[in-house]
Amino acid sequence: MDDRFTTRLSPGQALTLAAARGPRRLVVTHGRLWLTVSGGLEDHWLRAGEGLTLAAGQEAVVEAWPDAAFQLLHPAPPRRAAGTPGLGRLAAA
Helix, strand or coil: CCHHHEEEECCCCEEEECCCCCCEEEEEEEEEEEEEECCCCCCEEEECCCEEEECCCCCEEEEEEEEEEEEEECCCCCCCCCCCCCHHHHHHC
16 A cells, blocks of 8 residues: 555544545554544444445544554445446447
């Protein structure tokens, strides 16, 4: 993963991730992270290599335990099935 897109949290540092229009994938790259999501019923503990998808409109609060680094990724759009109208058809027209 590209380190330019990594957010690092110091021991005990918390951060609010504002809601976005589309879904996002949070992936922990270092340490351990506590996370609570708006509208969620439980808290989440994530370690390096683990992740969680935030739905469109969800806000989250994350906190390092004791320190952590993560990336917030925008998932790629779903692939179109063969024969489905899309950009390929526009080029052929």
